[in-house]
Amino acid sequence: MPGDSVIEVGTGLGILTRSLAARAERVLTIEVDAGLVRALRADALLPANALLLHADALALDWPALVRERAATRVVANLPYAISAPLLRCLLDLRGRLVDWSVMIQRDVADRLLAEPGSxxxxxxxxxxxxCVALRRERDLAPGLFFPVPNVRSSFVRATPHPVARLGADELAPVEEVVRAAFGQRRKTLANALRGAGFPDPSAVCAAAGIDSRARAESLAPEAFLALARLFRRA
Incomplete structure (x- = not known):
């Protein structure tokens, strides 16, 4: 990590921040809790190469943060309330980040790593x-944390694919198809897409070699990419 820049979400007491700062060239650490920020600043608890930012991570201009830093990694201990939106936000930065490592609830990790059909x-x-290669580094029991949470946690690392599978402007249209299909999980693919306003989904499914009677959870990611590309041409 020497020479790397790290963005940490959730400074807390600064324990992980200090460890990161000992290994990276600089750390930008983000904390939303005003009381913790005051304590960290008053007692000078962070090293000189760690910049503390009092902010809501979901409200930040992430592209601007990443543009200012080379070889950037993100490290985060994510509360349940912001895990899904921040995980989605990081996908938009995949071309600028080396990787991101997150502590999340185990059920969120299970969703990230789930196979089609599950x-x-x-x-x-x-x-x-x-968008990325995922690896579950480890699961952690509640007793490893203080205060002890009511859920189990997982530490997961995401590394962007070295050869991009999506074009620069393809994530948003793929997401539209995916969310439409999963938004009506009990409906067939054609009916779910038709209900979301996609034109002639049965014909598009046929052109992609996909059974229009299938349901979203049975399709591989590449099938959704194929559908999105065909809908864009329609």
Whole structure:
């Protein structure tokens, strides 16, 4: 990590921040809790190469943050309330980030890593599989944290594919198809897409070699990409 820039979400007491700062050239650490920010600043608890930013991570201009830094990694201990939106936000930065490592609830990790056909397979599973390589580094029991949470956690690392599977402007249209399909999981693919306003979904499914009677959870990520490309041409 020497020479790297790290963006940390959730400074807390600064324990991880200090460890990151000892390994990286600089750390930008983001904390939303005003009391923690005051304590960290008053007691000078962070090293000189760690910049503390009092902000809501979901309200930040992430592209601007990343543009200012080379070889950037993100490290985050994500509360459940912001895990899904921030995980989605990071996908838009995949061309600028080396990787991101996140501590999340285990059920969220299960969704990210879910295989087609499984109950946990979701729109986020599809988008992540198309954009990054995922690895669950470890699961952590509640007793490893203080205060002890009511859920189990997982530490997951995402690394952008070295050869992009999506064009620069393809993630948004793929997401439209994926969310429409998973938004009506009990409906057939054609009916779910038709209900979301996609034109002639049965014909588009046929052109992609996909059974229009299938349901979203049975489709591989590449099938959604094929559908999105065909809808864009229609």
């Amino acid at each position: 109950r946990a397979y979701s729109s986020l599973s599809v988008l992540y599989r198309l």
